[in-house]
Amino acid sequence: MSDSVKYLLDETRIPKHWYNLMADLPKPPPPVLHPGTLKPVGPDDLAPLFPMALIAQEVASEREIEIPEPVREVYRQWRVTPLYRARRLEKALQTPARIYYKYEGVSPAGSHKPNTAVAQAFYNREAGVKRLTTETGAGQWGSSLAFAGALFGIDVQIFMVRVSYNQKPYRRALMETYGARCVASPSTETNFGRSVLAKSPESNGSLGIAISEAVEVAASSDDTKYALGSVLNHVLLHQTVIGLEAMAQLEMADDYPDVIVGCTGGGSNFAGIVFPFLGSQLRGGRGVRIVAVEPAACPSLTRGRYAYDFGDTGHMTPLAKMHTLGSTFMPPGFHAGGLRYHGMAPLVSHIKELGLIDARAYQQTECFEAGVLFARHEGIVPAPEANHAVKGAIDEALRCREEGTSRAILFNLCGHGHFDMQAYMDYFAGKLTDQDYDQAELAMALAGLPSVAEAM
Ligand SMILES: *Cc1c(COP(=O)(O)O)cnc(C)c1O
Numbered sequence: 001m002s003d004s005v006k007y008l009l010d011e012t013r014i015p016k017h018w019y020n021l022m023a024d025l026p027k028p029p030p031p032v033l034h035p036g037t038l039k040p041v042g043p044d045d046l047a048p049l050f051p052m053a054l055i056a057q058e059v060a061s062e063r064e065i066e067i068p069e070p071v072r073e074v075y076r077q078w079r080v081t082p083l084y085r086a087r088r089l090e091k092a093l094q095t096p097a098r099i100y101y102k103y104e105g106v107s108p109a110g111s112h113k114p115n116t117a118v119a120q121a122f123y124n125r126e127a128g129v130k131r132l133t134t135e136t137g138a139g140q141w142g143s144s145l146a147f148a149g150a151l152f153g154i155d156v157q158i159f160m161v162r163v164s165y166n167q168k169p170y171r172r173a174l175m176e177t178y179g180a181r182c183v184a185s186p187s188t189e190t191n192f193g194r195s196v197l198a199k200s201p202e203s204n205g206s207l208g209i210a211i212s213e214a215v216e217v218a219a220s221s222d223d224t225k226y227a228l229g230s231v232l233n234h235v236l237l238h239q240t241v242i243g244l245e246a247m248a249q250l251e252m253a254d255d256y257p258d259v260i261v262g263c264t265g266g267g268s269n270f271a272g273i274v275f276p277f278l279g280s281q282l283r284g285g286r287g288v289r290i291v292a293v294e295p296a297a298c299p300s301l302t303r304g305r306y307a308y309d310f311g312d313t314g315h316m317t318p319l320a321k322m323h324t325l326g327s328t329f330m331p332p333g334f335h336a337g338g339l340r341y342h343g344m345a346p347l348v349s350h351i352k353e354l355g356l357i358d359a360r361a362y363q364q365t366e367c368f369e370a371g372v373l374f375a376r377h378e379g380i381v382p383a384p385e386a387n388h389a390v391k392g393a394i395d396e397a398l399r400c401r402e403e404g405t406s407r408a409i410l411f412n413l414c415g416h417g418h419f420d421m422q423a424y425m426d427y428f429a430g431k432l433t434d435q436d437y438d439q440a441e442l443a444m445a446l447a448g449l450p451s452v453a454e455a456m
Contacts, residue, residue, distance in 0.1 A: 139171025230266025326445025
């Protein structure tokens with residue numbers, strides 16, 4: 001085993017293809033349904049929202065899908081991202097484990113999200129689209145799409161969850177710096193936003209509401225389409241550059257992961273690092289234990305129901321079978337804004353049902369504690385979302401210590417926390433509390449799930 005702390009590959013080693021897990025699954029995931037007819041959706045149902053190239057990727061079954069050269073050209077600015085061996089953290093934990101992390105915070109927006117934002121902006125420009133609408137919680141996705149839109153000459157309109165719009169002015173300034181227009185959601189610009197405001201003028205907003213607003217605008221104008229930063233198959237596909245690169249880098253390290261850990265909001269960065277390794281296992285390669293880590297305050301994988309549900313609060317999207325807390329569920333206001341979504345990617349939900357992955361939920365203060373320990377030894381300040389993966393990896397390393405076994409642990413450090421220092425200040429001031437979700441609220445949201453009689 002080499003004793004480096006970082007494994008770098010030059011830009012010629014950026015993958016030429018994304019990896020499509022669909023090709024290797026023992027059983028395909030349940031179809032996405034039209035909410036009116038309850039029949040599987042076809043390309044025409046999705047055409048008002050997405051360009052055909054992305055719709056095709058949504059249902060593609062081939063194992064490798066070529067990354068267009070103009071997308072690789074943009075990736076070259078920050079990819080191949082570094083893979084680090086966390087030797088100082090290992091020492092601090094006195095663990096025999098070998099801890100590796102892939103660092104996606106080196107992208108211009110500071111997270112993994114540009115991997116798909118750039119691809120989506122490219123395909124939309126090829127289709128002649130002039131404007132993209134989207135939602136953003138903490139602002140990571142909004143700033144990534146704003147960046148990509150600027151590169152491909154597409155106007156970007158972003159509905160930002162109101163509580164974040166007020167609390168996180170720097171992410172908003174970043175979106176505006178890239179030239180995007182950012183409005184607080186619920187807004188007065190859509191029928192759905194106005195209907196929410198009529199009922200609750202002080203609404204803090206939610207991702208589900210912001211998605212409804214962005215979908216409404218895209219569906220009602222010809223030159224405008226919608227972009228989603230997680231959950232959908234094509235988004236997870238684009239993120240697989242992370243895992244494909246990590247495989248090549250671990251080869252340089254002459255190592256292979258026994259455990260892979262990722263944090264899950266909608267599931268895209270987790271899928272990005274995990275799917276290439278899982279695919280190899282499904283094709284008869286080495287087995288790997290996979291752990292998804294989510295916040296205890298919004299625990300879709302560990303406490304949600306596996307059922308058909310809407311992707312948004314206004315019920316404008318198709319129905320997808322996924323682990324869900326119910327589309328009207330309002331999570332408490334914890335700091336990892338990117339993990340506050342009621343559902344989970346259908347593909348990630350499906351592999352959970354197949355028993356191919358484990359899931360775990362953590363409270364936010366224990367995640368910040370892990371993130372601070374990580375920063376003090378490795379120097380990088382993780383995003384609050386990424387702290388969940390850090391915590392998961394540290395727990396795995398401590399288990400190795402207890403058992404006296406050396407395992408290789410790989411986790412995805414999906415973004416830096418430079419725009420989230422208020423959260424760290426609150427943590428140091430002792431103001432962060434561990435909030436549990438409201439049991440009655442969850443029961444109500446689950447009771448409101450659409451009823452779908454399943455023939456399958
Ligand atoms: C958006 C975001 C997440 C959550 O989204 P996934 O699709 O689950 O990856 C996690 N971490 C960071 C840094 C994010 O920006």
